Amino acid sequence: MQKHRSSEIAASVLQPTTPLDIGARNQRRRIIDAIVDSCAEKTYAATTITDIVGRARISRTTFYKHFEDKRACFDAAIGYCIEQLQEAAAAAHAVEDTPDDAVRKGAAVVIQALAERPGLAQLLTGDAIAVDPRVIECYRKATIPAIEGLWSGSDGSAKAHSDPRLAFGQAQVLILNQIAIGKADRLPELLPEIVYLAVNPFGGHEAALRQSQLASESAISGVAPGER
């Protein structure tokens, strides 16, 4: 049985865990869902192992087979969530898409996924950072190189127009605010701004504005132009 230690948070994002048998994998998923839900409801600090095992409907023994402690479980949960969002974003665009289009589509999928699980959005943008600010670095590692990679030519480097790290922080603040005003389910309303922020660092201001415009049109019609 594979255990996660706190220091493995970054590693777990980059290297998907070795497949466990189906039963154990289901248990692990249930534990992860349970800690995410509990933290969203009452914060990480107030969440106890009892809360987690109660929600996941497993025994304490089972919990400790998977994780050393609450913190290890939390780190694994955050790592898992990042991984899921990353995969969804990567799957959202086609090879022939321009970098601008690919980023817009990826952003739309991630925002949609967060809107469907407001508790998760809240956890990732608030509590997770309070528990360990280094998690921001994990988010960036999961997003910025992927975005930059879309622009980099054969020489492997993309020219930055503005600081992608700041753009990332801005997106985080906007999402956090949307959650704070109790409109987590309406996160897609932020899509034009999020798309602007995602395109701007490597695509530049003009391209970012164009994609932002496309995103707001798709928000009105419900379908992104050129999709499907």
Add this chain to the structure above:
Amino acid sequence: MSDSPEDLRRWRLPRGRHGLPRELVERSQRERLLAAVVKVTASKGYESTTVGDILGEAGVGRESFYELFDDKLACMLAAHKLLVDDLVERVREVYLDEGAWTARMRRALAVTLDWFSADPETARFTLVELTTVGPAFRPIFQAEFARAVALFEEGMDDGAPKPELAKANSLAVGAILARIYEEVVLGRAAKLPRLLPDLTYELLVPYVGEERARAAAQA
């Protein structure tokens, strides 16, 4: 310390008869408690801070604490409000003054960076610890974010550029908050003022495009 009957008698006198008016005593107690909650929370974290810690730091008794605040959270939020009010007041002074919008914006940004760099404990308390208080955090974050965006808009006179993005002002406030938050979390609050040119540039791009933003940032 002497144990003269005179001193003991004075000690037992009800409040308000030892020279300081009751309101003044309470005010200074309140101020001491607010300063204490900032200091203790910034170093221990909100969750591990107890009312006892705050009392110890402030040198105030438990009864007095509960006369002034319902609980630890109420004390923390009062301190938070006081700090944010102070920051907003200082920013208003320069931002709503005379002059071109870009120049006023740059000055307001400078004041903000200076404020957060002046005392790393206060910066950490104001930005980082607030996120750990649980559900009470959300309405406060929302209200303060809205207040910041409103202030940003208040300073945008007719001469200010019209951004092409609908929520450009939220984006601008988000940029300031995100940048300062990161530096504070990483323990680099003291170095915030040197970010002024970069942050000015990043803020202005959505309003005036890359070239003009670069020129304004280097002004």
